Amino acid sequence: xxxxxxxxxxxxxxxxxxVELRCDPISGHxxxxxxxxxxxxxxxxxxxxxxxxAPDKSGLPSDRFSxxxxxxxxxxxxxxxxxxxxxxxxxxxxxxxGGAAYNEQFxxxxxxxxxx
Amino acid sequence: xxKTTQPPSMDCAEGRAANLPCNHSTISGxxxxxxxxxxxxxxxxxxxxxxxxxxTNEMASLIITEDRKSSTLILPHATLRDTAVYYxxxxxxDMRxxxxxxxxxxP
Numbered sequence: 001x002x003x004x005x006x007x008x009x010x011x012x013x014x015x016x017x018x019v020e021l022r023c024d025p026i027s028g029h030x031x032x033x034x035x036x037x038x039x040x041x042x043x044x045x046x047x048x049x050x051x052x053x054a055p056d057k058s059g060l061p062s063d064r065f066s067x068x069x070x071x072x073x074x075x076x077x078x079x080x081x082x083x084x085x086x087x088x089x090x091x092x093x094x095x096x097x098g099g100a101a102y103n104e105q106f107x108x109x110x111x112x113x114x115x116x
Numbered sequence: 117x118x119k120t121t122q123p124p125s126m127d128c129a130e131g132r133a134a135n136l137p138c139n140h141s142t143i144s145g146x147x148x149x150x151x152x153x154x155x156x157x158x159x160x161x162x163x164x165x166x167x168x169x170x171x172t173n174e175m176a177s178l179i180i181t182e183d184r185k186s187s188t189l190i191l192p193h194a195t196l197r198d199t200a201v202y203y204x205x206x207x208x209x210d211m212r213x214x215x216x217x218x219x220x221x222x223p
Contacts, residue, residue, distance in 0.1 A: 033211065042203070043160065043213035056210060091159055093211075100148045100208040101167070107159030 002026070004108035006092050012114045013082055021077045021111045023092030031097030032075050033105060034067055036088040043091065049075065050097050082115045089113070119143065119206040125218040128198075134191040136217050138204030141185045147208045149180060151189045153200040154216070160203065163189065194221045 005024045013019050025032050034046040045059040049069045060066070064082075069075040079086055089112050093105040121139040128134040140149065150165040164171055164178045166187075171178045177190040191198055203216040 035213070042201075042215045043154075045210065045212050048210045050209075093159075100146065103148070103150070103207065103209075103211070104162045104165070105152075105160070105211060106162070110159055 004092055004094050004106050006090075006108040006111050008111060009109065010112045010114075012116065014116050015084060016081055018078065018080045019082055019113065021079075021090050021113070023075045023077070023094075023108060025073065025075070025092070025094030026106055027073075029094035029096055029106075030072065031095045031103070031105075032069055033093045033095075034075070034077050035091045035093070037091060037110075038088045046077070046090075079113075082113075084115045087113055087115045119147075119212070120204045120214050122202075122204055122214060122217045124215065125220070127220050127222055128191075128194045130196060130221055130223050131193055134189075134194040134198065134219055134221070136189040136191075136202050136204075136219060137186065138189070139186045140204070140206045143184050143206050144208070147206045149178065149184075149187050150205045150207060150211070151176070151178065152203045152205065152213075153198075154203070155197075155200040160213075163202075194219075196221050196223065 007022045030051045032049040035043040047067045048056040064080045067077045089110040091110045093107045095105045096102045151163040152160040154160045166178045180187045199221045201216040201218050
């Protein structure tokens with residue numbers, strides 16, 4: 001079946017502009033995660049959605065970052081007033097969400113964001 | 117914050133077993149140990165996970181110490197394609213990735 005998809009694959013924007021990144025999780029997965037990865041660095045947790053529960057936003061680096069998940073499926077990560085330090089690969093992952101025993105995450109290919 | 121400690125890098129000869137250690141001394145009773153790897157320019161890939169028993173699948177084996185304060189991921193016959201960053205994660209819900217171990221398999 002189809003895996004996690006993300007769009008766009010690449011995004012180049014100017015400093016100060018807003019961007020929206022999209023994630024389509026695997027059908028039936030109730031958990032969805034956003035991470036970002038700067039060049040040569042590890043993954044940085046951003047936000048986590050689990051079913052209808054309030055999302056865990058503890059990883060969002062500033063109030064310029066927000067995310068929503070509509071209908072328990074597609075998610076959009078929005079970055080307002082982008083800064084050069086926002087340049088990174090943004091990765092989305094989904095899992096069954098049935099607790100830690102079934103938390104295998106499947107990752108999308110990522111969106112490479114470049115802020116000029 | 118990541119709850120694990122891993123060596124930043126390791127080398128392994130092709131065809132030999134790669135043993136990647138992970139310390140998680142503050143692990144709690146309901147937390148699982150997950151391993152992922154990330155090959156250059158790709159998204160992370162799930163490898164294996166366990167609670168307290170040793171686990172084996174087609175990719176690797178996971179050995180968890182009796183006190184659960186550390187674990188070892190074993191790739192029994194490493195190939196050049198196993199060169200990647202390997203992440204050990206302790207979780208009961210969300211995933212917090214650390215810096216991982218950069219494994220280089222050499223011919």
